[in-house]
Amino acid sequence: MDSRINSRKFKSLSRRELLKLTPVVALGAFAIPKLQQPLLKAGLGFSDWFSAKLFRPGHLAATFADSELTPANKFPINGYDVADPEVDFDRWKLTVAGAVQEPGDYTLAQIQALPKVTQNTRHVCVEGWDVIGRFGGARLSDFLKTIGADLTARFVTVECADDYYESLDMATALHPQTLLCYEMYDAPLTREHGAPLRLNIPTKVGYKQAKYLTDLKVTNVLEKVGYWEDQGYSEFYGL
Amino acid sequence: MSTQALTIEDAKTGEVVEAVYEHPFIIRLCHWVNAVSLFVMAGSGLQIFRAFPSFGAKIPQKDLLNWPKSFAIGGWLGGALQWHLTFVWIYIATGLLYLAYQIFSGHYKQILFVPRDVPGVWPMVRHYFFFGPKPPVKEAYNALQKHAYTSVIVLGVLSVATGFAVWKPIQFSWLAWMMGGFHLARLWHFLIMWAMLAFVFGHLVMVVLHGWNNFVSMLTGWKKDPEYVAK
Numbered sequence: 001m002d003s004r005i006n007s008r009k010f011k012s013l014s015r016r017e018l019l020k021l022t023p024v025v026a027l028g029a030f031a032i033p034k035l036q037q038p039l040l041k042a043g044l045g046f047s048d049w050f051s052a053k054l055f056r057p058g059h060l061a062a063t064f065a066d067s068e069l070t071p072a073n074k075f076p077i078n079g080y081d082v083a084d085p086e087v088d089f090d091r092w093k094l095t096v097a098g099a100v101q102e103p104g105d106y107t108l109a110q111i112q113a114l115p116k117v118t119q120n121t122r123h124v125c126v127e128g129w130d131v132i133g134r135f136g137g138a139r140l141s142d143f144l145k146t147i148g149a150d151l152t153a154r155f156v157t158v159e160c161a162d163d164y165y166e167s168l169d170m171a172t173a174l175h176p177q178t179l180l181c182y183e184m185y186d187a188p189l190t191r192e193h194g195a196p197l198r199l200n201i202p203t204k205v206g207y208k209q210a211k212y213l214t215d216l217k218v219t220n221v222l223e224k225v226g227y228w229e230d231q232g233y234s235e236f237y238g239l
Numbered sequence: 240m241s242t243q244a245l246t247i248e249d250a251k252t253g254e255v256v257e258a259v260y261e262h263p264f265i266i267r268l269c270h271w272v273n274a275v276s277l278f279v280m281a282g283s284g285l286q287i288f289r290a291f292p293s294f295g296a297k298i299p300q301k302d303l304l305n306w307p308k309s310f311a312i313g314g315w316l317g318g319a320l321q322w323h324l325t326f327v328w329i330y331i332a333t334g335l336l337y338l339a340y341q342i343f344s345g346h347y348k349q350i351l352f353v354p355r356d357v358p359g360v361w362p363m364v365r366h367y368f369f370f371g372p373k374p375p376v377k378e379a380y381n382a383l384q385k386h387a388y389t390s391v392i393v394l395g396v397l398s399v400a401t402g403f404a405v406w407k408p409i410q411f412s413w414l415a416w417m418m419g420g421f422h423l424a425r426l427w428h429f430l431i432m433w434a435m436l437a438f439v440f441g442h443l444v445m446v447v448l449h450g451w452n453n454f455v456s457m458l459t460g461w462k463k464d465p466e467y468v469a470k
Contacts, residue, residue, distance in 0.1 A: 007249045010258065014459040020264050021458065024271045027329075030279075040318075043325020054410045061409045074298040122421070124408070127316065128291035129300075130421060203409055232317040234324065239409040 048236040055238050057171050061202035064120040070131035072185040077192045078125070078206065084191045085162040085212050092196055098157075098217035101148025108196050111180055114138035114146065118186070119177060121202035123209070124239055126228075135200040136183030141174045149218045157222065158199065159215035166199070166210040166226040172238065177202045180213070205237040244468070245461075257468045261379055262460045263346060269337035270457055273395075276330040277439070279322055280398075281432055282312030286319030294426050327402065334395055349379050352389035356382040376466040391438045394431055401428035 005013070029035045077083070093105040118136040144151065156173040159165050172178060181200035182189050189195040194211025201209050207228045229235045243260035262270070285306050292302045313319025341347035359382025365371030367383070374381065380388065404414040404424035418424040446454050456462035 004246045004248055007247050010245065010247045010461075014455075014461055017264070017459040017461065021267060021271060023268065024275070027272065027275050040321040040325050043328065044321050046328060047324040051407070054407060056410065059410065062412060070296075074296065076297050122408075124421070125291070125297075126320070128287065128425065129293070129297040131297060228317070232321060234320065239407060 044232075044234055048234055051234075051236040051238050052169060052171070055169075055171055055203070057175060061121050061177055061239070064122070064132050066120065066134070068132055069120055069134055069185075072133075075123075075131050075133050075184070075193075076125070076129070085160075087161045087191075087195065087212055089196055092214075094197065094213060095215045096147050096217070097215070098219045099150035099153045100218050103147070106147070108182065110146075111138050111143060111197065112182060114142045117177075117179055118183070119179070119200075119202070121177065121200075123202075123206055125206040126233065126237065134185045135179060135181045136186065137179035137181035137197075137200060139176060140178045140180050140199070141176065143180055144173065144218070147218075153218045154220045155218070155222055157217045157219060158210050158213050159217075160210050161212035161214050164210055164212070164227050165224065166208055167222055167224075167229075167235075168199075168201070168204075168208065169236065172201060172203060175201075175203055203238055205234075205239060207233065208237060247463070256464050258461050258463045259379070259465050259468060260460050261349075261456045261462045261465075263340070263344065264460065265336060265340040266346065267457055267460060269333040269340070272329060273333040273337065276326045276333065277435065279312060279326040280330055281436060282310075283319040283322035283326070284429075284432055286311035286313040287316060287323060288429065290316040294422060294429075327399075331399055334399070338392070350385055350388040352382070352385040356385050359383070360386060378467055379462075379465065387438060387441065391435060394435050394438070398428065398431045398435065401425075401431060404428075 030039055093107055094111070095105050097103050115138065116136060117139055118134065120132060120134050122130050123133050124130040140156070144156070149156075151170065151174065154170055155167050156170065157165065157167040168178075179200040181194075181198050182196060184190070184193055189198060194213075197213045198211040199209045199213070208226070224230055225235050226233075245258045245260075247256050247258055248254070249256075286308070289306055289308065289311060291297070291300075292304055292306065293300050294303060295301055308314075311319065313322045341350075359374065362371065362374040363381050363383035366373050400414060401418060401424050403411050404418050405421070405428050408415040408421045408424070415421050415424050418427050452462050452464065
């Protein structure tokens with residue numbers, strides 16, 4: 001194995017070996033301001049694509065015993081701008097549009113007439129904290145069937161009384177634990193938690209679970225993704 | 240394992256020195272790309288941690304440590320997540336390529352810590368930290384180095400496993416369960432980062448102290464005048 005070589009030849013050999021490492025310099029692209037955002041967007045997009053692949057429609061989030069619940073008064077209240085958009089409950093309705101057979105306005109009573117689901121599930125915030133809450137409501141999938149939604153459409157989007165907005169991939173919208181939630185801790189949803197109707201999606205991070213719903217749309221095209229997503233957060237963020 | 244070796248003859252003086260090809264190209268490539276991605280993962284991870292610098296309840300929140308923003312990457316939580324969820328794939332890809340190359344080339348024998356290395360650990364610790372005599376150098380890596388390099392590979396695998404448990408606690412509920420639940424998975428992920436940073440610190444100190452030839456060999460692959468080659 002051992003062979004002789006003169007020092008000049010060794011130098012050029014070493015240089016060649018060093019030059020093979022030039023691909024490492026490509027990482028410097030992340031330091032170029034013009035390229036940084038597109039690269040990070042692509043990276044986050046890949047993560048979202050992978051997340052969607054990992055999502056199993058029939059796999060349920062863990063549920064918990066009543067004794068494991070975070071007390072209702074220790075369930076954090078996260079509104080994005082106002083604590084209470086002062087929804088008029090008497091005149092409230094959910095306006096449905098898009099790829100559905102029966103668009104129009106739906107009352108809370110119509111949603112409450114659907115089979116009720118109550119679940120103790122973990123609510124995970126993108127910040128890293130989590131709480132276990134008790135949520136009651138109708139399956140979003142039941143409601144989508146009621147309104148004759150095109151279940152092959154890609155997204156369900158919602159608008160909120162506080163101008164918050166969100167979008168949901170259809171697979172998650174049809175997940176059995178995804179609720180149109182009108183109760184927390186066996187009591188009607190309070191104003192700070194999004195009364196009269198919010199989303200409860202145990203398989204998604206907190207910011208996807210919009211409060212104060214006013215509009216729901218079934219669509220194949222997203223003009224905007226969500227309040228936080230449009231500022232750079234993950235679009236899919238499934239847990 | 241067959242390691243290439245050369246005898247270099249100085250073109251002017253005719254002096255002779257040995258050189259050994261210690262680090263194949265794939266290992267060097269993975270080392271540097273992974274080093275950059277580990278730096279980004281730790282920096283952005285610390286910015287993510289800043290959003291909730293605690294491992295307990297949200298109400299009332301007891302902060303564990305106020306990590307300065309200037310020692311973090313991403314500027315804000317959303318930005319840090321973009322860096323973290325981009326570089327994680329580079330980190331994993333180089334990690335997998337490295338492991339696959341080590342296993343299939345047999346090169347891993349150079350750094351894998353095995354039971355027969357155990358007796359060699361204490362003499363090296365005594366030498367490095369307590370001014371003990373220097374044990375004879377027989378291989379490219381001494382027992383303590385093998386221990387460090389093997390450990391950091393295990394930590395690397397665990398950093399990814401705990402990361403997935405935190406990122407996908409429902410799809411990978413079995414991972415989160417193995418780590419003692421979502422809360423503990425997040426804590427493990429954090430502690431593993433510090434263990435890896437401790438390794439990096441020690442690694443850099445050793446390179447600065449007596450590692451110029453080591454440093455060059457991680458760039459060119461060739462190590463001049465290695466101690467373990469008899470003259």
